[in-house]
Amino acid sequence: MAGVADSDVRLGRVGKGVRLAVALVGIGLLVNGSVRASDDVWPFGPMSQYAQTVPDDASITYTRISAQTDAGTTVDVPLNIEGAGVARAEIEARTGEIVANPSLLQTVADGWAKKHPDKPKYVKLELIRDTTQLVEGRVDGPPKAEVLATWQVRR
């Protein structure tokens, strides 16, 4: 099928060389990211989601925010975009900062108030860590709760 070969679109030497170089540099960046860099170099960072080794006697922590509302109820803040506009993973990633500076929780109250103007407002927020203990790789009893930070919401 000579006709087909004639109609093939080939690359020139430069075009091919540049593409080869770009591909090799890209692979180099990916390897560098996986071997020594962190998530900071996205999209060339390590594929580290769920990559950690969890020992059989690990304490599994789960961070949540509990809120007292102006209706007198206590609720778990829905940590997603539709809820308070912040994802739980973001809160977990910033736990240290929030403990050092609880005023960061104001964003959560503001996010909730803005998205749900007709629902009870948050008056007090607590950053809580639930700890589940593993024994020989199995869950041992219900989680224990610990308050890490408290924030009185500003109006």
Place this chain on the structure above:
Amino acid sequence: MRAVANWFTPKIALARIAWLRTILYLFVILDMHAFVRDTRLKGESPGLYQPLYLARLFELPKPTVAITTTLYYVLIVACLVAATNRFPRIAGWVVAPAFTWWVLIGMSDGKVDHDHLALVIALWVLPTVAQSRKGSPWADQTRSEAAGWAIRCVQICVIATYFLSAIAKLRSAGWALTWPGSAILTWAIVRRPHPVGEWLLHHPWMLHVMQWIGIIGEFLSPVVLWLKGRWQLLGALFFIGFHVANTAILLIHFLPTVVCWLAFAPMERIVPWFRSRRSADSADSARSAGDAGDAREAEDQTEDGRQAKEQAGA
């Protein structure tokens, strides 16, 4: 060296690029609403904004409502244009940096997802491919090395997503293979409880089997790049099954990576296949009507189909 260069630039029909453009640019619109969907919100309350390396390197401004709203509308328009394969290169060169910025903002809050590598790289390589100016882009059987390079880049990134996950598992254990025997899935399920997972918590050995299958699959994933035809399809189905299992156990779907598996699919065969079916039908009716002209056309179409088949292994 030439063999290496040729491996990176196989000759692939431009039709596959056209199909990828349509699917991926429409997927970007879906992504903006379903997956990386908090970017506009971050323009409103940038309190937790923590710029990633690329954002600092290019000194991208802190997101504001004006920036994220502009990005949103520019992306919607450019994606819709590019998806039609009209001005796909100009529109594509708008989408690539705009969507990269969109995702950068979405992930600049301390949490980075790892499912966007192939999609983002696909958006940067697609605009490098020129269209040939004959007929429908989705039917264009012109084979092009530029198209092959773009396809290869997407394929490599899809596979890298798995292979590098295995590397990350070794690295996090101080370069040791402890991950598959650890309680990682138990940990994941405790933190994201749901019925299937909670049932599995009572059977840790099943979770360990899954961990071994997962990491072995990830290590072997590069093989898929060299498989052909049916075997490659099997490889792809294995990883798609892997995502189905992940979705059931961890509620993690990885759709932005899954859609890029289409770079392996010989989508350039879609139009010839459709045409040959249609002309086979009309040839049948032509035969009964004794019209030779239609049958001749049908023969031409079969020829198209054969050409498409020959390059499908690439």
